[in-house]
Amino acid sequence: xxxxxxxxxxxxxxxxxxxxxxxxxxxxxxxxxxxxxxxxxxxxxxxxxxxxxxxxxxxxxxxxxxxxxxxxxxxxxxxxxxxxxxxxxxxxxxxxxxxxxxxxxxxxxxxxxxxxxxxxxxxxxxxxxxxxxxxxxxxxxxxxxxxxxxxxxxxxxxxxxxxxxxxxxxxxxxxxxxxxxxxxxxxxxxxxxxxxxxxxxxxxxxxxxxxxxxxxxxxxxxxxxxxxxxxxxxxxxxxxxxxxxxxxxxxxxxxxxxxxxxxxxxxxxxxxxxxxxxxxxxxxxxxxxxxxxxxxxxxxxxxxxxxxxxxxxxxxxxxxxxxxxxxxxxxxxxxxxxxxxxxxxxxxxxxxxxxxxxxxxxxxxxxxxxxxxxxxxxxxxxxxxxxxxxxxxxxxxxxxxxxxxxxxxxxxxxxxx
Ligand code: SF4
Numbered sequence: 001x002x003x004x005x006x007x008x009x010x011x012x013x014x015x016x017x018x019x020x021x022x023x024x025x026x027x028x029x030x031x032x033x034x035x036x037x038x039x040x041x042x043x044x045x046x047x048x049x050x051x052x053x054x055x056x057x058x059x060x061x062x063x064x065x066x067x068x069x070x071x072x073x074x075x076x077x078x079x080x081x082x083x084x085x086x087x088x089x090x091x092x093x094x095x096x097x098x099x100x101x102x103x104x105x106x107x108x109x110x111x112x113x114x115x116x117x118x119x120x121x122x123x124x125x126x127x128x129x130x131x132x133x134x135x136x137x138x139x140x141x142x143x144x145x146x147x148x149x150x151x152x153x154x155x156x157x158x159x160x161x162x163x164x165x166x167x168x169x170x171x172x173x174x175x176x177x178x179x180x181x182x183x184x185x186x187x188x189x190x191x192x193x194x195x196x197x198x199x200x201x202x203x204x205x206x207x208x209x210x211x212x213x214x215x216x217x218x219x220x221x222x223x224x225x226x227x228x229x230x231x232x233x234x235x236x237x238x239x240x241x242x243x244x245x246x247x248x249x250x251x252x253x254x255x256x257x258x259x260x261x262x263x264x265x266x267x268x269x270x271x272x273x274x275x276x277x278x279x280x281x282x283x284x285x286x287x288x289x290x291x292x293x294x295x296x297x298x299x300x301x302x303x304x305x306x307x308x309x310x311x312x313x314x315x316x317x318x319x320x321x322x323x324x325x326x327x328x329x330x331x332x333x334x335x336x337x338x339x340x341x342x343x344x345x346x347x348x349x350x351x352x353x354x355x356x357x358x359x360x361x362x363x364x365x366x367x368x369x370x371x372x373x374x375x376x377x378x379x380x381x382x383x384x385x386x387x388x389x390x391x392x393x394x395x396x397x398x399x400x401x402x403x404x405x406x407x408x409x410x411x412x413x414x415x416x417x
Contacts, residue, residue: 001032004039011043011267016224019217025261026213030253040260041290047268047331048293051323052315053107055142055272055294056100056417059301059409060128061087061112067146067181070243071169071206071236073302073404074113076181079241082302085410087112087124094131096409097139103308103417104322105297106329107140108132109165115182116147116190119155126159133160138325142202147182148190153197164194165202167232170211171218178209191226204232204274207258208250216258220265229330230294231269233262235276237303239404240397248398250276252284259291268331275300279401286318294329298416304403308417 003024010017028036063084065074073080088096097108110125110132117125122145129141142163143156153164168187169175175184187203195201203226205219223231235255238245255277262271272294281288289295298308305311315322328335408415 001035001039004035007264008039008042011040011264012046014268017264019221022217022220022261022265023213025264026216026254026257028257033253033256036260037256037287037290040263043263043267044271044291044293048270048329050320051293051327051329052289052320053270053272053294053323053329054100054103054105054297054311055107055109056097056103056105056297057109057111057299057301058088058093058096058100059083059111059113059405060093060125061085061114062302062410063113065113065115067115067179069169069179069181071178071209073237073239073242075242078239080239080302080404081241082239082404083406083410087121088128088409090124090128090131093128093409094135096415097132098135099408099415099417100297101136101139103297104312105139105417106323106325107142107163108136109142109144109296111144111165111301112146114146116149117145117152119149119152121145122152122155122159125156125161129156129160142200144202146190147186148193150193153193153199157197157199161199163200163202163229164190164197165230165232166190166194167204167206167234168219168222168226169204169206170209171215172222173218174211174215188222188226191228195227200230201226201228202230202232203228204230204234204272205262206234206236206275207255208236208238208247208276208280209244210247210249216261217265220262224265229270229334230272231262231266232272232274233259233292234274235280237276237279237300237402238398239303239402240399245397248396250280252281255280256284256287256291259288263291268334270294270329272296275303278306286314289315289318289320293323299405299408302405304405304407304416 007017063074063082066076068076073082125143140162142165143161144165166187170178172184191201191203203223235250236247238247271292273288273292277285297311299305407413
C-alpha cells in the first residue's frame with residue numbers, strides 16, 4: 001500500500017505527513033487494519049523499541065468543578081455518582097503514588113479538578129511533590145491543575161515538577177461545542193506557559209465526542225505545532241449523568257486507526273494510551289501497544305481501569321517490556337532539545353530536519369470521562385454550562401461498561417496498581 005510505505009518513510013525521518021495522508025489513515029478499511037498497525041508499529045519501534053512507559057494517576061481533588069467540560073464526570077452539574085473530595089494531604093497523595101511506583105510506574109500524574117490553581121494550591125502541590133520525591137527516588141512527577149496564571153509554571157518547576165499536562169482535547173473549530181467556560185486559546189496558552197518554564201509539556205486529545213475525521217487531524221496537527229513531549233490519547237468514557245453519556249460511537253478498529261494516525265503525525269513523541277482504553281479497545285488492547293509507547297497503570301481519575309496486574313500481563317504477553325526508571329523515554333534528539341528548554345515536540349524538533357510544518361490548533365486534557373488531569377487537561381473555565389447537544393444517532397447509556405472508581409485515593413480501600 002503506497003500510503004503506508006510513504007507514512008513509514010516519513011515517520012522514520014520525523015517528517016510531517018500531509019493532512020490528506022493523515023485523513024487517509026482514518027479512512028482505511030477493517031481489511032487493511034493490520035497493515036496500518038504494522039506500518040505504524042515500525043515507526044514506534046524505531047523511536048521507542050518495545051518499551052512501554054507506565055504512568056500512575058493520583059486524583060488530588062475530585063469532582064465539584066465549576067467548569068462545564070461536557071465529557072467530564074466532575075463538571076458543573078454532573079449527575080455522575082463519582083467520588084467527591086477536596087485536596088488530599090501530601091502524605092495521602094504520596095501513599096497513593098507509592099502504590100503506582102511499586103507497580104512499575106515511572107511517572108506519577110497529580111491531577112486536581114477546577115479551572116486552575118490558586119497560588120496557595122500551587123504551594124500545596126509543591127509540598128505533595130516533595131513528599132512523593134522523597135519517598136520514591138527517580139520518579140517523574142507531572143502536575144495537571146488546569147489553567148495556569150503567570151509564574152505558576154515556574155513555581156511548580158522549582159518545587160520539583162518535571163512535567164505539566166493540559167490537553168487540547170478537540171479541534172479549535174469544535175471546542176466551543178464541548179466547553180463554554182474557557183476557550184481553546186486558554187488551553188494553548190497554558191501549554192505554552194509550561195513549555196516556556198522548562199517543564200516537559202504533556203498535551204493530548206479525547207476522541208469519540210462526535211467529532212469528524214477533520215477535527216481529529218486538526219487537533220493532532222495543532223499538538224504537533226505545540227510540540228509537547230507526550231501526547232495522551234483518550235477515548236471518551238461516556239459517563240451516565242454527563243451530556244455525552246450516549247456518545248458510544250467508537251469501535252476498537254477506529255480507536256486503533258486514530259492511534260496509528262497520531263503515531264504517524266507525532267512519530268518520536270511519547271504517545272500515551274489514556275482513558276477509555278478498556279472500554280473501547282476491549283480485547284484489542286494488546287494491538288495498541290504496537291502504536292503507543294506509554295499507558296496508564298490501573299485506575300483513572302473517576303473510573304476504574306483493569307487490574308494493574310492485568311496491564312503488566314498484557315504487556316508481557318504481547319512481547320513488550322516495562323520501561324525502567326533508569327531508561328530515557330524520549331529519543332536522544334528530543335531529550336537534547338528538552339534539556340535546552342526549548343521543547344521538542346512531535347518530531348518537529350531536532351536535527352535540522354524540516355519536519356514540523358503546518359499545524360493545526362488544538363488542546364486538551366487527558367482522560368476523557370475522567371475529568372481533569374489525566375483525563376482532564378482542560379481544567380478551566382466556569383460558568384453557565386450550556387449543554388452540548390447529543391447526536392441524533394447516539395446510542396444508549398452503557399453503565400455496564402463504565403465502572404466508577406470506588407478505591408484508591410480519597411477512599412479507605414487499596415489502590416489498583
Ligand atoms: S475537565 Fe477539568 S476543568 Fe473540565 S470540568 Fe473536568 S475537572 Fe473541571
